[in-house]
Amino acid sequence: MNMKGFVIVFMAVFPLIALPMMLSAADSGRCMRCGMVVAEQPQWEGRSQRGDEQLSYCSPKCLLLTNPADADAKDLTITVKDYYSTKCIDASQAWYVAGSDVIGPMGPDLVPFEKKEDAEAFMKEHMGSGLYPYSALTLAKIKELLPMKKHHKKAVSSD
Template sequence: MQILTPFKTITVSLFVLFFLTACSNEEATEQTNNTPVAIESGDECHLCGMVIAEFPGPKGELFEGRKSHVRKFCSTRDLMSWYLQPENRPNTKEIYVHDMSRSDWNSPSDEHMINAREAWFVAGSSMKGAMGPTLASFAQKDAAEKFVTKHGGTVLEFKAITMEILNTGSAMNMGSMHH
Protein backbone atom coordinates (compact mmCIF):
# COMPACT_ATOMS: atom_id res chain seq x y z
CA MET A 1 0.00 0.00 0.00
CA GLN A 2 1.32 3.40 -1.00
CA ILE A 3 1.19 6.21 1.51
CA LEU A 4 0.61 9.67 0.09
CA THR A 5 2.90 12.32 1.47
CA PRO A 6 1.50 15.82 1.95
CA PHE A 7 3.40 16.93 -1.18
CA LYS A 8 1.83 14.15 -3.31
CA THR A 9 -1.61 14.86 -1.86
CA ILE A 10 -1.34 18.55 -2.77
CA THR A 11 -0.05 17.70 -6.27
CA VAL A 12 -2.88 15.26 -6.94
CA SER A 13 -5.44 17.74 -5.55
CA LEU A 14 -4.11 20.53 -7.75
CA PHE A 15 -4.18 18.28 -10.80
CA VAL A 16 -7.80 17.29 -10.13
CA LEU A 17 -8.74 20.94 -9.51
CA PHE A 18 -7.01 22.02 -12.75
CA PHE A 19 -8.73 19.23 -14.69
CA LEU A 20 -12.16 20.20 -13.36
CA THR A 21 -11.53 23.88 -14.09
CA ALA A 22 -10.45 23.08 -17.65
CA CYS A 23 -13.64 21.08 -18.21
CA SER A 24 -15.90 23.80 -16.89
CA ASN A 25 -14.13 26.43 -19.02
CA GLU A 26 -14.70 24.25 -22.08
CA GLU A 27 -18.38 24.01 -21.16
CA ALA A 28 -18.58 27.79 -20.81
CA THR A 29 -17.12 28.41 -24.27
CA GLU A 30 -19.60 25.96 -25.80
CA GLN A 31 -22.50 28.04 -24.52
CA THR A 32 -21.70 30.81 -27.01
CA ASN A 33 -24.09 31.18 -29.91
CA ASN A 34 -23.10 30.06 -33.37
CA THR A 35 -23.43 32.59 -36.14
CA PRO A 36 -24.60 31.67 -39.64
CA VAL A 37 -21.92 30.40 -42.01
CA ALA A 38 -21.81 30.90 -45.76
CA ILE A 39 -23.31 28.24 -47.98
CA GLU A 40 -20.46 27.34 -50.32
CA SER A 41 -20.99 26.51 -54.00
CA GLY A 42 -20.42 22.74 -53.55
CA ASP A 43 -22.36 22.29 -50.28
CA GLU A 44 -24.98 19.57 -50.40
CA CYS A 45 -28.31 19.46 -48.57
CA HIS A 46 -28.06 17.33 -45.46
CA LEU A 47 -31.51 15.86 -46.07
CA CYS A 48 -31.65 15.20 -49.82
CA GLY A 49 -28.03 15.50 -50.99
CA MET A 50 -28.71 18.06 -53.73
CA VAL A 51 -26.24 20.92 -54.32
CA ILE A 52 -27.79 23.78 -52.34
CA ALA A 53 -26.69 26.79 -54.42
CA GLU A 54 -28.26 25.40 -57.62
CA PHE A 55 -31.82 26.04 -56.44
CA PRO A 56 -34.05 29.06 -55.79
CA GLY A 57 -35.80 29.99 -52.57
CA PRO A 58 -34.77 30.36 -48.94
CA LYS A 59 -32.23 27.94 -47.53
CA GLY A 60 -31.46 27.03 -43.94
CA GLU A 61 -28.83 25.73 -41.60
CA LEU A 62 -28.76 24.49 -38.05
CA PHE A 63 -26.09 23.87 -35.45
CA GLU A 64 -26.34 20.80 -33.27
CA GLY A 65 -24.56 18.86 -30.60
CA ARG A 66 -21.90 19.84 -28.09
CA LYS A 67 -19.36 20.58 -30.80
CA SER A 68 -21.84 22.71 -32.80
CA HIS A 69 -21.75 20.76 -36.04
CA VAL A 70 -23.46 22.73 -38.83
CA ARG A 71 -25.93 21.08 -41.19
CA LYS A 72 -27.02 22.95 -44.33
CA PHE A 73 -30.27 22.51 -46.25
CA CYS A 74 -31.39 23.32 -49.83
CA SER A 75 -34.73 24.65 -48.60
CA THR A 76 -36.52 25.76 -45.46
CA ARG A 77 -38.84 22.80 -46.01
CA ASP A 78 -35.96 20.29 -45.82
CA LEU A 79 -34.55 22.15 -42.81
CA MET A 80 -37.85 21.92 -40.94
CA SER A 81 -38.39 18.28 -42.00
CA TRP A 82 -35.04 17.47 -40.35
CA TYR A 83 -35.63 19.63 -37.28
CA LEU A 84 -39.12 18.26 -36.58
CA GLN A 85 -37.85 14.68 -36.22
CA PRO A 86 -38.15 13.93 -32.47
CA GLU A 87 -34.55 12.73 -32.21
CA ASN A 88 -33.15 15.92 -33.83
CA ARG A 89 -35.07 18.59 -31.96
CA PRO A 90 -33.35 18.29 -28.53
CA ASN A 91 -29.90 18.25 -30.15
CA THR A 92 -30.49 21.43 -32.18
CA LYS A 93 -28.99 24.67 -30.97
CA GLU A 94 -29.29 27.59 -33.42
CA ILE A 95 -31.34 27.52 -36.62
CA TYR A 96 -31.00 30.10 -39.39
CA VAL A 97 -33.00 30.87 -42.54
CA HIS A 98 -32.81 33.57 -45.21
CA ASP A 99 -34.83 36.75 -44.72
CA MET A 100 -36.58 36.84 -48.08
CA SER A 101 -37.64 40.48 -47.65
CA ARG A 102 -33.95 41.37 -48.13
CA SER A 103 -32.89 38.57 -50.50
CA ASP A 104 -33.42 37.69 -54.14
CA TRP A 105 -35.63 34.59 -54.43
CA ASN A 106 -33.39 32.98 -57.05
CA SER A 107 -30.14 33.46 -55.12
CA PRO A 108 -30.68 34.35 -51.45
CA SER A 109 -27.78 36.17 -49.79
CA ASP A 110 -26.12 34.53 -46.79
CA GLU A 111 -25.63 38.05 -45.39
CA HIS A 112 -29.37 38.03 -44.66
CA MET A 113 -29.69 34.96 -42.43
CA ILE A 114 -31.99 35.31 -39.42
CA ASN A 115 -32.85 33.23 -36.36
CA ALA A 116 -35.54 30.81 -37.57
CA ARG A 117 -37.17 30.58 -34.14
CA GLU A 118 -38.01 34.30 -34.38
CA ALA A 119 -38.90 34.28 -38.09
CA TRP A 120 -42.28 34.30 -39.83
CA PHE A 121 -42.98 31.70 -42.50
CA VAL A 122 -45.38 31.51 -45.41
CA ALA A 123 -46.64 28.02 -46.27
CA GLY A 124 -48.57 27.18 -49.43
CA SER A 125 -47.46 30.10 -51.63
CA SER A 126 -47.05 29.88 -55.41
CA MET A 127 -43.27 30.38 -55.09
CA LYS A 128 -41.19 27.20 -55.36
CA GLY A 129 -37.96 26.17 -53.67
CA ALA A 130 -35.50 23.36 -54.28
CA MET A 131 -38.01 20.55 -53.77
CA GLY A 132 -41.12 22.35 -55.01
CA PRO A 133 -43.32 23.81 -52.27
CA THR A 134 -41.29 25.56 -49.59
CA LEU A 135 -41.66 27.88 -46.63
CA ALA A 136 -40.83 31.50 -47.44
CA SER A 137 -39.04 32.98 -44.41
CA PHE A 138 -39.12 36.57 -43.15
CA ALA A 139 -37.76 38.57 -40.22
CA GLN A 140 -40.94 40.69 -39.98
CA LYS A 141 -44.56 39.57 -39.94
CA ASP A 142 -45.66 42.47 -42.20
CA ALA A 143 -43.15 41.38 -44.87
CA ALA A 144 -44.63 37.85 -44.73
CA GLU A 145 -48.15 39.31 -45.07
CA LYS A 146 -47.11 41.40 -48.11
CA PHE A 147 -45.66 38.22 -49.66
CA VAL A 148 -49.01 36.44 -49.13
CA THR A 149 -50.93 39.20 -50.96
CA LYS A 150 -48.63 38.67 -53.96
CA HIS A 151 -48.08 34.88 -53.90
CA GLY A 152 -50.81 33.40 -51.67
CA GLY A 153 -50.26 31.13 -48.69
CA THR A 154 -50.60 31.33 -44.92
CA VAL A 155 -48.38 33.19 -42.41
CA LEU A 156 -47.08 30.99 -39.58
CA GLU A 157 -44.69 31.46 -36.71
CA PHE A 158 -41.87 28.94 -36.20
CA LYS A 159 -43.58 26.87 -33.49
CA ALA A 160 -46.74 26.50 -35.63
CA ILE A 161 -44.88 24.55 -38.35
CA THR A 162 -45.68 20.84 -38.24
CA MET A 163 -44.92 17.80 -40.39
CA GLU A 164 -48.57 17.92 -41.55
CA ILE A 165 -48.03 21.42 -42.96
CA LEU A 166 -44.81 20.33 -44.69
CA ASN A 167 -46.42 17.16 -46.07
CA THR A 168 -49.54 18.97 -47.33
CA GLY A 169 -47.37 21.06 -49.63
CA SER A 170 -45.59 18.05 -51.09
CA ALA A 171 -48.81 16.04 -51.46
CA MET A 172 -50.33 18.88 -53.48
CA ASN A 173 -47.18 19.01 -55.59
CA MET A 174 -47.08 15.23 -56.09
CA GLY A 175 -50.75 15.27 -57.11
CA SER A 176 -50.12 17.82 -59.85
CA MET A 177 -47.19 15.76 -61.18
CA HIS A 178 -49.39 12.74 -61.92
CA HIS A 179 -51.79 14.60 -64.21
Protein backbone atom coordinates in the same frame (compact mmCIF):
# COMPACT_ATOMS: atom_id res chain seq x y z
CA MET B 1 2.49 -10.60 -55.83
CA ASN B 2 0.86 -13.29 -53.72
CA MET B 3 -2.53 -12.94 -52.04
CA LYS B 4 -1.06 -11.97 -48.66
CA GLY B 5 0.95 -9.14 -50.28
CA PHE B 6 -2.12 -7.96 -52.16
CA VAL B 7 -4.18 -7.83 -48.96
CA ILE B 8 -1.47 -5.84 -47.15
CA VAL B 9 -1.20 -3.31 -50.00
CA PHE B 10 -4.99 -3.08 -50.23
CA MET B 11 -5.31 -2.46 -46.48
CA ALA B 12 -2.70 0.30 -46.67
CA VAL B 13 -4.11 2.03 -49.76
CA PHE B 14 -7.88 1.62 -49.24
CA PRO B 15 -8.23 4.24 -46.46
CA LEU B 16 -6.56 6.83 -48.71
CA ILE B 17 -8.97 6.06 -51.54
CA ALA B 18 -12.02 5.91 -49.27
CA LEU B 19 -11.30 9.14 -47.37
CA PRO B 20 -12.94 11.48 -49.92
CA MET B 21 -16.03 9.27 -49.89
CA MET B 22 -16.30 9.61 -46.12
CA LEU B 23 -16.72 13.38 -46.21
CA SER B 24 -20.09 14.50 -44.94
CA ALA B 25 -22.71 16.12 -47.15
CA ALA B 26 -21.97 19.40 -45.39
CA ASP B 27 -18.38 19.26 -46.63
CA SER B 28 -19.55 18.55 -50.18
CA GLY B 29 -21.99 21.48 -50.27
CA ARG B 30 -24.99 19.21 -50.56
CA CYS B 31 -28.27 19.30 -48.66
CA MET B 32 -28.20 16.97 -45.66
CA ARG B 33 -31.75 15.82 -46.39
CA CYS B 34 -32.06 15.41 -50.16
CA GLY B 35 -28.52 15.74 -51.53
CA MET B 36 -29.14 18.75 -53.80
CA VAL B 37 -26.26 21.18 -54.29
CA VAL B 38 -27.00 24.07 -51.91
CA ALA B 39 -24.96 26.66 -53.85
CA GLU B 40 -27.21 26.34 -56.92
CA GLN B 41 -29.91 28.41 -55.17
CA PRO B 42 -28.21 30.01 -52.15
CA GLN B 43 -31.11 32.37 -51.42
CA TRP B 44 -33.08 29.33 -50.15
CA GLU B 45 -30.32 27.88 -47.93
CA GLY B 46 -31.01 26.83 -44.37
CA ARG B 47 -28.52 25.72 -41.73
CA SER B 48 -28.56 23.88 -38.45
CA GLN B 49 -25.83 23.83 -35.85
CA ARG B 50 -25.39 21.71 -32.75
CA GLY B 51 -22.04 22.18 -31.08
CA ASP B 52 -19.34 22.17 -33.75
CA GLU B 53 -21.48 20.35 -36.32
CA GLN B 54 -23.00 22.66 -38.93
CA LEU B 55 -25.30 21.20 -41.59
CA SER B 56 -26.63 22.82 -44.77
CA TYR B 57 -30.03 22.38 -46.39
CA CYS B 58 -31.15 23.42 -49.88
CA SER B 59 -34.43 24.91 -48.70
CA PRO B 60 -36.62 25.74 -45.71
CA LYS B 61 -38.60 22.61 -46.60
CA CYS B 62 -35.60 20.29 -46.12
CA LEU B 63 -34.45 22.15 -42.99
CA LEU B 64 -37.88 22.12 -41.34
CA LEU B 65 -38.66 18.50 -42.23
CA THR B 66 -35.43 17.57 -40.45
CA ASN B 67 -35.88 20.06 -37.59
CA PRO B 68 -39.63 20.62 -37.05
CA ALA B 69 -40.92 22.57 -34.04
CA ASP B 70 -41.85 19.36 -32.23
CA ALA B 71 -38.37 17.78 -32.53
CA ASP B 72 -35.71 17.81 -29.83
CA ALA B 73 -34.06 21.21 -30.25
CA LYS B 74 -31.67 20.97 -27.30
CA ASP B 75 -28.52 22.97 -28.15
CA LEU B 76 -29.73 23.39 -31.74
CA THR B 77 -29.54 26.64 -33.71
CA ILE B 78 -31.35 26.80 -37.03
CA THR B 79 -31.24 29.60 -39.59
CA VAL B 80 -33.05 30.39 -42.82
CA LYS B 81 -32.76 33.30 -45.21
CA ASP B 82 -35.38 36.03 -45.18
CA TYR B 83 -36.99 35.88 -48.63
CA TYR B 84 -36.72 39.61 -49.32
CA SER B 85 -33.35 40.50 -47.79
CA THR B 86 -31.67 37.03 -48.07
CA LYS B 87 -30.20 37.81 -44.64
CA CYS B 88 -29.71 34.81 -42.33
CA ILE B 89 -32.32 34.85 -39.58
CA ASP B 90 -33.20 32.64 -36.62
CA ALA B 91 -35.54 30.03 -38.11
CA SER B 92 -37.33 29.59 -34.78
CA GLN B 93 -38.31 33.29 -34.80
CA ALA B 94 -39.28 33.50 -38.49
CA TRP B 95 -42.71 33.67 -40.09
CA TYR B 96 -43.46 31.21 -42.90
CA VAL B 97 -45.88 31.57 -45.81
CA ALA B 98 -47.32 28.36 -47.24
CA GLY B 99 -49.14 27.78 -50.51
CA SER B 100 -47.72 30.71 -52.47
CA ASP B 101 -46.94 30.83 -56.18
CA VAL B 102 -43.21 31.06 -55.37
CA ILE B 103 -41.53 27.70 -55.84
CA GLY B 104 -38.38 26.66 -53.97
CA PRO B 105 -35.63 24.29 -55.12
CA MET B 106 -37.65 21.25 -54.04
CA GLY B 107 -41.03 22.48 -55.29
CA PRO B 108 -43.65 24.15 -53.08
CA ASP B 109 -41.98 25.49 -49.95
CA LEU B 110 -42.48 27.48 -46.78
CA VAL B 111 -41.20 30.98 -47.58
CA PRO B 112 -39.44 32.53 -44.54
CA PHE B 113 -39.57 36.13 -43.30
CA GLU B 114 -38.05 37.92 -40.35
CA LYS B 115 -40.99 40.34 -40.04
CA LYS B 116 -44.62 39.32 -39.88
CA GLU B 117 -45.62 42.43 -41.90
CA ASP B 118 -43.37 41.34 -44.78
CA ALA B 119 -44.83 37.84 -44.66
CA GLU B 120 -48.39 39.23 -44.74
CA ALA B 121 -47.60 41.48 -47.72
CA PHE B 122 -45.91 38.59 -49.56
CA MET B 123 -48.86 36.32 -48.80
CA LYS B 124 -51.29 38.77 -50.44
CA GLU B 125 -49.04 39.41 -53.44
CA HIS B 126 -48.20 35.75 -54.06
CA MET B 127 -51.52 34.11 -53.17
CA GLY B 128 -50.27 32.36 -50.05
CA SER B 129 -52.73 30.13 -48.24
CA GLY B 130 -51.38 30.42 -44.70
CA LEU B 131 -48.98 32.22 -42.38
CA TYR B 132 -47.24 30.28 -39.60
CA PRO B 133 -44.75 30.95 -36.82
CA TYR B 134 -42.08 28.27 -36.42
CA SER B 135 -43.78 27.00 -33.25
CA ALA B 136 -46.78 25.86 -35.35
CA LEU B 137 -44.64 23.91 -37.81
CA THR B 138 -44.71 20.44 -36.32
CA LEU B 139 -43.74 17.54 -38.57
CA ALA B 140 -47.42 16.66 -39.06
CA LYS B 141 -48.28 20.27 -40.00
CA ILE B 142 -45.38 20.52 -42.47
CA LYS B 143 -46.45 17.28 -44.16
CA GLU B 144 -50.01 18.62 -44.34
CA LEU B 145 -48.87 21.89 -45.95
CA LEU B 146 -46.27 20.59 -48.41
CA PRO B 147 -46.41 17.79 -50.94
CA MET B 148 -43.81 15.18 -50.09
CA LYS B 149 -41.52 13.63 -52.67
CA LYS B 150 -40.22 10.14 -52.05
CA HIS B 151 -36.84 11.29 -50.65
CA HIS B 152 -38.59 13.62 -48.19
CA LYS B 153 -40.22 10.76 -46.33
CA LYS B 154 -36.95 10.21 -44.48
CA ALA B 155 -37.23 9.98 -40.70
CA VAL B 156 -36.59 13.10 -38.65
CA SER B 157 -33.02 13.35 -37.39
CA SER B 158 -32.73 12.36 -33.74
CA ASP B 159 -29.41 14.14 -33.16
